[in-house]
Amino acid sequence: MTDGLFPVRRERAEVAPGAVHVPGWLSLERQRELVEACREWARGPVPMRHTVLPGGGVMSVRTVCLGWHWRPYRYSRTADDVNGAPVAPFPGRLADLGRAALVAAYGDGDGDGYDGDGYDGAYAPDTALINFYEAGARMGMHQDKEERSGAPVVSLSIGDSCVFRFGNTVTRGRPYTDVELVSGDLFVFGGASRFAYHGVPKVRPGTADPTVGMASGRLNITLRETGLTG
16 A cells, blocks of 8 residues: 555554544454445435535535534534424444544543544544545545634544645645555544645555455545534
8 A cells, every 4th residue: 555655654642732643443344334334324315415615615525514514714503504404313323433542542531632642532523524535535624613612533444545734823835744544444533633734646546455345445434523502
């Protein structure tokens, strides 16, 4: 799963303070389960769609949301920019998966919150953004900052591998680090890196393992705490 741009090593790595890459975290069975679940979620009540940006541009990835509906640059309980339907509920099993992900990334916790040193057990994600990348799709450098909570973002990759560009909290440009994410990988960013710019400049078509249930394309599931009520 490399073309010479990345080292062969596939070990847990702290890319930046509070930003941790855990290769191969999802089992093959769990990946298959998530692929089937994503297919169901993509059918609605709010279908997977290409998000329209405020300036009129259209995102190349397709997105469906759970718990809260995301649109640039806010959350709502109804998909007013799609079909007006209430967003599908956020499953408790995804919250459990998010808590397990933080333990894998940060350890069992030392009670000092989400500073990249530990996990204090209070993580309560209430929304999932599920992005599907077809061949040629990409994601520009951006911050995840619509949330009122500073809890970490949990990112899961299934299907085709990609170049994940993880930057700094000040600018979309350098310095940044390019990380190869392959099917089953976990990436968590919180603490000092919670509001770092990040994006996906390239997906590698044809690198998906068909045994996960996807012939092509990349699924990215991100779990977040919104800090919102109502």
